[in-house]
Amino acid sequence: MNGVDFKFGKGSAVLLLLVLIAAVLAIIRFAGGLGSITNLNDGYGWGFWIGFDILAGIALAAGGFVMAAVVYLFGNEKYHPLIRPAILTAFLGYLLFIVGLIVDLGRPWNIFHVLVNWQHHSAMFEVAACVICYTVVLALEFAPNVFERFNWTTLTNLWRNLTPLFIIVLLTVFTAAMTHNVVWTVVAFLVLALFEVMVRAGAIRRDPKVPTLLIMAGVIFSTLHQSSLGSIFLIAPDRLHPLYYSPMIPIMFFLSAVMVGPAMVIFESVTGSRFFHRKPEIGLLSGLAKAMPWLLLIYIVLKMVELAVTGEFGLLFASGGTSALFWLEMLLFLVAFFMFLSRGVRNSTSGLWWAAMFVVVGVVVNRLTVAFMAHHVPGHTYTPDPREILVTIGIISAGVLVFAFCAKYLPIFEEEHA
Amino acid sequence: MRSIGCLYDSTRCTGYRGCMVACKQWNELPAVKTTFFEGEGYQNPADLSGDTYVYMSYHEMIDPKTKKLRWVFGRHACMHCVDPGCVSACPVAALQKTPEGPVTYDAGLCLGCRYCMIACPWNIPKFQWLKALPEIRKCTLCSDRVAEGHPPACMKACPTGALTFGDRAELLAEAKRRIKASPGKYVNHVYGEKEAGGTSLLYLSAVPFENLKLPKDVDTEPRPHLTAGAMSAIPAVIVGLSVILGGTYAIVKRRGEVAEEKVTSGGGQS
Numbered sequence: 148m149n150g151v152d153f154k155f156g157k158g159s160a161v162l163l164l165l166v167l168i169a170a171v172l173a174i175i176r177f178a179g180g181l182g183s184i185t186n187l188n189d190g191y192g193w194g195f196w197i198g199f200d201i202l203a204g205i206a207l208a209a210g211g212f213v214m215a216a217v218v219y220l221f222g223n224e225k226y227h228p229l230i231r232p233a234i235l236t237a238f239l240g241y242l243l244f245i246v247g248l249i250v251d252l253g254r255p256w257n258i259f260h261v262l263v264n265w266q267h268h269s270a271m272f273e274v275a276a277c278v279i280c281y282t283v284v285l286a287l288e289f290a291p292n293v294f295e296r297f298n299w300t301t302l303t304n305l306w307r308n309l310t311p312l313f314i315i316v317l318l319t320v321f322t323a324a325m326t327h328n329v330v331w332t333v334v335a336f337l338v339l340a341l342f343e344v345m346v347r348a349g350a351i352r353r354d355p356k357v358p359t360l361l362i363m364a365g366v367i368f369s370t371l372h373q374s375s376l377g378s379i380f381l382i383a384p385d386r387l388h389p390l391y392y393s394p395m396i397p398i399m400f401f402l403s404a405v406m407v408g409p410a411m412v413i414f415e416s417v418t419g420s421r422f423f424h425r426k427p428e429i430g431l432l433s434g435l436a437k438a439m440p441w442l443l444l445i446y447i448v449l450k451m452v453e454l455a456v457t458g459e460f461g462l463l464f465a466s467g468g469t470s471a472l473f474w475l476e477m478l479l480f481l482v483a484f485f486m487f488l489s490r491g492v493r494n495s496t497s498g499l500w501w502a503a504m505f506v507v508v509g510v511v512v513n514r515l516t517v518a519f520m521a522h523h524v525p526g527h528t529y530t531p532d533p534r535e536i537l538v539t540i541g542i543i544s545a546g547v548l549v550f551a552f553c554a555k556y557l558p559i560f561e562e563e564h565a
Numbered sequence: 566m567r568s569i570g571c572l573y574d575s576t577r578c579t580g581y582r583g584c585m586v587a588c589k590q591w592n593e594l595p596a597v598k599t600t601f602f603e604g605e606g607y608q609n610p611a612d613l614s615g616d617t618y619v620y621m622s623y624h625e626m627i628d629p630k631t632k633k634l635r636w637v638f639g640r641h642a643c644m645h646c647v648d649p650g651c652v653s654a655c656p657v658a659a660l661q662k663t664p665e666g667p668v669t670y671d672a673g674l675c676l677g678c679r680y681c682m683i684a685c686p687w688n689i690p691k692f693q694w695l696k697a698l699p700e701i702r703k704c705t706l707c708s709d710r711v712a713e714g715h716p717p718a719c720m721k722a723c724p725t726g727a728l729t730f731g732d733r734a735e736l737l738a739e740a741k742r743r744i745k746a747s748p749g750k751y752v753n754h755v756y757g758e759k760e761a762g763g764t765s766l767l768y769l770s771a772v773p774f775e776n777l778k779l780p781k782d783v784d785t786e787p788r789p790h791l792t793a794g795a796m797s798a799i800p801a802v803i804v805g806l807s808v809i810l811g812g813t814y815a816i817v818k819r820r821g822e823v824a825e826e827k828v829t830s831g832g833g834q835s
Contacts, residue, residue: 182694189614189691192682220810222817253677253692253699260657260674270792271680272656273799322803331800338804342811351811352818363810367803378795382650382788385686385780397795524688525780526604526612 159551162544169541172534173250181253184534190527191519195535198518200247200542202376203511204240206404210415211237211285212369213408219354219362226435228428231292231559232419233412235550238285243546245282250538265324270378273325277372280321284314284365288357292557311346311360315339318364373404380517388469388521390462393453396517402449403510406442409435410483410506417500423554433494436502439487443480443506450477472516479509568647569666569711570733570765571720572740573640575777576750578727580621580638587722588619591707605778606639615693618642618704619719622778629772630749637770639777642719643668643689643704644757645765647733650788654684659701666733666765667706675701686761686783706765733765740767762787 176184187194214233217223249255261275287310294303315336322335343360345351353359377400384392393399413432420427454460463470483505492498519529553559589596597610597617604611606622613620619642628635645668652660652668659675662668677699681690693699707717715721716730729736740755756768760783768774775781 178697180693180695180697180699185694187692187694189612189682189694190688192679192692216810220814220817222814222821253679253701254672254675255677257657257674257676260676264657264674266656266658268653268789268793268796269656269680270796271654271678273796275656318803318807322800325796325799325803328800331804335800335803335807338807338811342807345815351815352822354814354818359811359814363807363814366810367806370806371799371802374795378792379654379680379683381791381795382654382684384791385783386683386688394794 159548162548165537165544166541166548169538169544172538172541176250176538181251184532184538186529186532186535188527188529190524191522191529194519194529195515195531196247196251196539198515198520199511199539200244200251202514202518204244204247205372205376206400206407206510206514207411207507208237208240208244209369209373209404209408210411211240211288211408212365213405214412215288215362216366219357219359220366226431228560229412229416229431229435232415232554234285234288235292235553235559236411236415238282238289239546239549239553241278241282241285243542245278246545247539247542248278265327267325267327270375270381273371273375274379276321276324277368277375280317281365281368281372283317284361284368287313287361288365291357292553292559296557307358310358311343314358314360314364315343318367321368369404370401374398374401376400377517383522386522386524387517388462388466388523389457389459390454390466390469390473391517391521393457395449395453399446399449399453402442402446403513406439406446407506407510409438409442410503413499414503414507417496417503419554420496422551423560425560427496429494429496429499432499436487436493436499439502439506440484443484443487447477447480447484469516469521472512472520476509476512476516479505479512483509568664568733568765569706569731570645570736570767571706571717572729572731572736572767572769574727574729574740574743575638575640575768575770577725578621578638578640579725580623580636581724582621583722583724584640584719584728585617585619585621587718588704589617591710591718592618594618613641613689613691613703615691615696615700615702618702624776624778626772626776637772637777639779640768641687641778642766643706644687644760645704645706646761646788647763647765648761648787648789650684650686650761650791651681651690653789653792654680656680660690663708665708665711667708667711668703669705669708670701670703672700677701684788686788687780733767736767740769743769759785761785762790 172184181187185194210233214226214230218226218230252258261272266272290306291303294306318339319332319336323332326332339360346353346359374397377396380387380392380396381394413435416432417427463473483502486492486498486502492502594616597614599609600611602611606624608621608623610617610620619640622639622641624637624639625634626637645666649662649668652662656678657674657676659671660668660681679692681701682692690701690703692701710717720728720730737755737758744751744753750771752770752773756774756779757764757766762785770777
């Protein structure tokens with residue numbers, strides 16, 4: 148057996164109960180409308196679900212594409228043991244995010260219109276198209292786990308040969324949908340096709356483990372998806388607080404996703420090691436942690452530059468709750484920055500866990516703030532209903548259970564080296 | 566091209582609310598229970614909702630010129646922007662700007678993502694929060710009536726001439742003519758001429774528009790322009806990243822090969 152040690156015990160029973168509570172609440176919501184279990188209203192059309200399940204959830208799934216790029220594209224092979232858990236987390240994260248989205252959408256049965264009705268001026272269309280495409284890419288990145296488990300070599304070979312061709316088609320169609328422009332579509336096709344031809348001709352060495360185009364597509368869709376979640380707020384200067392509204396939101400969303408990706412890998416690896424009674428890959432995690440101060444520094448500095456350029460430093464002290472949220476976010480990142488700088492923290496399991504935790508919480512605070520907490524709508528207020536939070540908790544619990552199940556039955560974790 | 570619009574002259578409005586009743590009748594909208602609320606205005610209903618496409622707000626204020634107490638009325642409904650944020654925001658084209666001027670909605674396409682609610686500078690699109698099959702609801706400028714050559718229901722019902730229906734360009738000229746003809750009567754500003762790039766609804770008032778509960782800081786940028794830059798960067802990101810990532814991979818692998826050749830001759834990875 149390849150899998151990890153995991154038995155259905157008390158903890159799993161509690162998680163299952165939380166999933167059931169969320170399921171009942173979801174039924175009530177579909178029968179009675181969004182207002183039956185949420186405090187969403189005509190001033191605040193978006194609330195906790197958009198902020199947590201969608202904005203924060205997608206950011207926290209960034210470990211998948213960051214690790215894939217680090218290992219498969221930038222050649223840091225030693226981090227390979229971390230990649231399968233990271234991709235599984237991202238895949239589950241996206242699947243659960245789609246569940247959360249279905250609960251939040253007013254008319255989810257119409258979602259297929261996105262596939263045929265290309266509204267390339269809409270940032271929300273970009274978001275929707277990226278969700279669909281990256282979920283497909285993640286499914287393909289995850290597939291070898293299943294093939295390996297059941298020794299399906301024919302399928303593995305098909306996967307290896309056909310995936311690059313499928314990716315070329317997917318990215319070309321995606322470019323067409325996003326631009327409605329023949330030149331860009333042809334250029335995108337040619338660049339991708341040229342790469343694959345060079346790989347097949349032997350001019351570029353083929354990666355024996357995974358089709359490189361698949362990994363590239365994951366990085367491209369993720370880059371666009373993470374940034375587009377910020378782009379959607381560009382249209383809302385009338386309601387989003389100036390401390391958070393800036394033309395740079397898409398870039399800041401992307402950078403914070405890249406920053407929280409490795410933090411999430413560290414956080415999960417340490418948590419998972421306790422949960423599954425295995426040793427954490429401390430050497431690899433402290434290696435990853437070395438990059439964290441840089442990523443945090445870039446983000447913090449750009450935030451300050453952004454405020455300086457727009458001349459909004461004064462708002463840091465003048466906007467009550469919103470200023471406080473800004474300070475909280477910056478404080479969490481600064482604490483994490485100094486912790487990750489310290490060699491002692493980087494070599495200690497609990498030190499790494501806490502430092503990663505601060506980054507994760509900071510990004511969650513940021514996303515909740517941008518999603519609704521820093522919105523100003525005259526005559527309206529919004530505080531999440533406890534039932535909204537219970538639905539989110541249920542979705543996360545389902546994710547943890549499915550992850551444990553996969554870790555037990557699929558070759559997710561490599562054999563311990565020590 | 567002729568694009569229809571509406572001019573609301575607040576100085577001619579008596580707060581009679583025939584427009585609200587006509588709107589409810591034509592669109593078959595239910596009544597809303599009277600509530601007492603904090604904040605601006607004394608009207609009922611307090612705000613737009615899935616059941617109310619237009620409402621008149623009532624405001625008591627001290628007239629800055631006469632120093633006397635006076636009533637003023639504000640009109641609140643979809644502004645039917647010339648270049649609407651909600652239309653550009655919609656991922657499935659459920660919201661459309663028709664060539665005649667109205668911004669219309671097709672529930673058959675709508676996902677219920679409510680991004681239109683976020684994108685509107687006037688916070689106009691409303692959602693049916695307590696329906697299992699909810700829709701986005703807002704004024705359509707009676708696009709069905711307009712298509713048949715009739716004025717919108719609210720304008721037909723107005724007895725005082727506060728609402729004028731017609732070609733937007735002509736209404737704008739008329740609004741400016743009224744301001745010029747009666748110096749001092751109006752604030753020297755046609756609300757909707759330039760707000761968010763211009764709207765099909767144009768408002769005139771004797772008092773500052775913020776006193777009519779209309780947001781005053783709506784800048785002149787058409788809302789679709791705000792996301793256009795980010796959207797136009799997408800193909801460059803796709804092609805650029807393909808080249809950078811593919812190139813990096815090729816270089817990294819080539820270096821690996823060179824290093825391997827130095828150590829042994831031939832032999833791939835395990």
